[in-house]
Amino acid sequence: MAEQNTKQAGPVMDESNNGNEAFFLKYKTAIIGCFVALVLIIAGGMWFKSYKAEQNEKASTAMAKAQDNFMNGNYELALNGDSTGVAGFLKIASEYGSTDAGNLANLYAGLCYANLGQWENAAQSIEKFDYSDDQMVSPAALGALGNVYANLNQLDKAVSTLTKAAEKADNSSLSPTFLIQAGQILEKQEKKADALKLYQQIKEKYFNSVIVQQNKIDEYIERVSE
Incomplete structure (x- = not known):
């Protein structure tokens, strides 16, 4: 269902922009692939460097469950959680925003929105991610944000963000x-x-x-x- 929603969502353009529209519809698979690659980079390389703070440890535990839902394609559940007490990325980002896990939850929330085709929300969430000086996660996050801007038809902004991502990586x-x-x-x-x-x-x-x-x-x- 999430895949179907993503394919239906896209930038709204007038008839004069049919060429651009065709480009983004064709390129959307690669865009989503970038999101998946980003998650794999995060899972394998970043995760949470410090478990010393109690808040960060709680947030990390909640993140693990939300990430499982994300990797299984349950983007709505990963984003919003459920009534049984499983927290979603939005709640984690709100309650643990000062922790590494809470910061990362902003990025994951943006990726969930992107996979659901909710590009405005995707941009707002990824923009909240606090970029660090590493050469993998932060550039990949910028790259994902650039792709989101492209789907919003903010093409100049997309190019600028993608080139910045390349420079940072x-x-x-x-x-x-x-x-x-x-x-x-x-x-x-x-x-x-x-x-x-x-x-x-x-x-x-x-x-x-x-x-x-x-x-x-x-x-x-x-x-x-x-």
Whole structure:
């Protein structure tokens, strides 16, 4: 059901923007994939660095249950909890906002909203996430936010956020993905010269990335160079 809701939701555009609309509908699977990848990064790399504070420990316990619901695709339950006392991300963020877990709950809440196609709420929740200086979770969160802006048809904001995510990550795993996403949005805006700069940046700076090693970046460069 969550998948069905997500497919039905999307940016509202007029007839003059049919090209952009087709792009986002086609690209939505990749966008949701970015969300899933973000969650896996969080689960494997971040989780909660400190269990010293009692509040953080309580929040962490609640987060574990909410995350299970999220990973099982129960986005409504993960977001809002239930009447049996299982807390959702919204409640965790509200009650434990000063903890690492509460901060992370904002991000998860945004991902739930995104998977439900509620893009305005998704943006508001992810914007509440307090970004740190790490090179994985924070860039991935920015990348997710950039994709949310794209679905809201805030294209300039999407490009800016995605390029910021790439800069913050500064690695061959995440940066090329965000730059490609930003470049594709620029292409749909008929800003081929700007897209070309991003594609060339990938080739020159992230030459160890898969997209460069497999020579796929050349296809992007060739397309915007015509």
